Amino acid sequence: MNFISTRDNSPATTLSQAIAAGLAPDGGLYVPETLPSARPLELGSDLADTAALLIAPFFAGDALADALPAICREAFDFPAPMLPLATPDDHVLELFHGPTAAFKDFGARFLAACLTRLRKQEDRPLTILVATSGDTGAAVAAAFHNRPGLRVIVLYPDGRVSPRQAHQLGCFGDNITALRVAGSFDDCQALVKRALNDAALQAQAPMSSANSISLGRLLPQMSYYAHAALAHKRATGEALNFVIPTGNLGNAMAAIIARALGVPLGRIVLATNANDVLPKFFSGADYSPADSAATIANAMDVGAPSNFERLRWLYRGDDAALRAAFTASSVDDGQIRDTIRARYQAHGEVFCPHTATAVKVLQDLRGQGAAGDWAVAATAHPAKFESVVEPLIGRTLEVPPALAGLLARPAHADPIAADYSVFREYVARG
Structure with missing residues (x-):
């Protein structure tokens, strides 16, 4: 498989070359020349196995193809459990069990x-x-x-x-x-x-x-969505909907591509903090990057999300179709704090500020009548944000051993x- 730039002004290249370069020569982002066709996907024996099965078409013919299973074993050697929330049919996909207690460890x-x-x-x-x-x-x-x-x-x-x-x-x-x-x-x-x-x-x-x-970060991030959704489909027969907290749009873009490949994901809803470039676009405004504002969900303090180029590429620049496919909601600091406090007091649940933005959006969706099974992507361990979380829940958070x-x-x-x-x-x- 060859890879091209979102800006169509760079020569096609191999996956290995695209990964080594990072950014295309014309300043665009690398994408597959043709997205693999949607196909029935199998649930692997574990997360690493699912990752290798899912990503394999992108590595076809590449110098790294034979090493892909070993690469996945090396990268996906810690769990991403999906656990029930206290509210019915709601779940949390915990992506923070790696060495730095954040989902980005996988990629x-x-x-x-x-x-x-x-x-x-x-x-x-x-x-x-x-x-x-x-x-x-x-x-x-x-x-x-x-x-x-x-x-x-x-x-x-x-x-x-x-x-x-x-x-x-x-x-x-x-x-x-x-x-x-x-x-x-x-x-x-x-x-x-x-x-x-x-x-x-x-x-x-x-x-x-x-x-x-x-691409070396983006492609593997599809895997935990695929593994969770395939396991959920096998257990319940239902597609899994997701609310994903997002800043630079990479984690959400991974879920979106996974769905395009045939992963049984239902709706994908984006949750941002007060940096609301994406919610404004999906509400009908022109895409207009802005200076980022500092928030307590700081990992999402992005005013010009890079992966928006890839999202537009996936929808062939058809903004109307793109807006019809997704929704995005903004959550301010006060709402984040209220969500952390209220969910702990009512259910004993503890979230980092980024995960709390997605929980708030899911609560609002349920209030609007959203049905089906939903999951929130929990992107970081709350102990990384003790100065925000601990005053709201009134206790000290245990620090994971790797973080400690x-x-x-x-x-x-x-x-x-x-x-x-x-x-x-x-x-x-x-």
């Missing part, structure tokens, strides 16, 4: 496994650039830590991530560098995209991306201006 580990296999001993070191609004950077840092021939530069908006997220981002050292940028996530993302498209810099210091613009281990390490991040010339010099140092 980051898959990408690291791919790039490690693609590299040759004589290759020059590859620099992985990653902009993060909170969780991506730590997941990538953990996945790539001490892998030979690979260095990672993580950019995050200074003061706009939780204290524990900031500590995670700076606690690895060795081949991982953390930069705290005087700006927003969108500023960080712009720096990364500009560097990846800087031909002279690429020649000096070969680079790739580990953001959700990378990271928090026990010393951490450091270099301050940097949101200035491309400064960042370029940083990357060029090698």
Whole structure:
């Protein structure tokens, strides 16, 4: 299978080449030349097995095809359980049982496994650039830590991530560098995209991306939706609907592509925080990226979601069809806090602020008469946001062992201006 750019101005390439590059030369995002046809899909013996079966068509004919089962075993070696919520027919898909307690561990580990296999001993070191609004950077840092021939530069908006997220981002050292940028996530993302498209810099210091613009991140994220939906279908005979908290649209895009491949997913509803570019679009306004605003659900503080390009590609630029297929709702900080407090008081359930946005949207859907079986994607462990969650529930949260281990390490991040010339010099140092 070959892959092309969403902007149709770059040559077709193999999956391995697309994963290694991260971003297409014309600044677009890589997508399959033709999406595999929808087909009956099998539930694997476990999550890794389902992942290998689902993703296999994208790897057809690629240099990594034979290694795909081993890559999936390496990436999907922790669970993604779907558990019932207290409200009838509602569930939560817990995606935070990996080494950094966030859903992004799955995609980051898959990408690291791919790039490690693609590299040759004589290759020059590859620099992985990653902009993060909170969780991506730590997941990538953990996945790539001490892998030979690979260095990672993580950019995050200074003061706009939780204290524990900031500590995670700076606690690895060795081949991982953390930069705290005087700006927003969108500023960080712009720096990364500009560097990846800087031909002279690429020649000096070969680079790739580990953001959700990378196919190596996006494709594996389909797997946990597929595994949950196929298991639910087998058990109940019903399709599973999802509410997915989203910022850069990568996690939701993975579910959307999985459904297009034949996974028995019903409705897919997007939940955002106060950064409401997507809800405005799906309500009929023109797509209009905006400066991001800081919220307590900081990992979704995105004003220009990159994967919107892929979503438009999937619907061939037909915005009317796109709006007919999805809805998106915005949840402000006050509603997030109210949801966390109320669900704990009523049911003993504890959610991170991002998961709580999706729970609030699901509550509203039920109030509007939405029927069927629904699940919320729980994207991060609430203990990563103790400064928000603990005052609302009135108790201390237990910290998962893997997260506790990271928090026990010393951490450091270099301050940097949101200035491309400064960042370029940083990357060029090698």
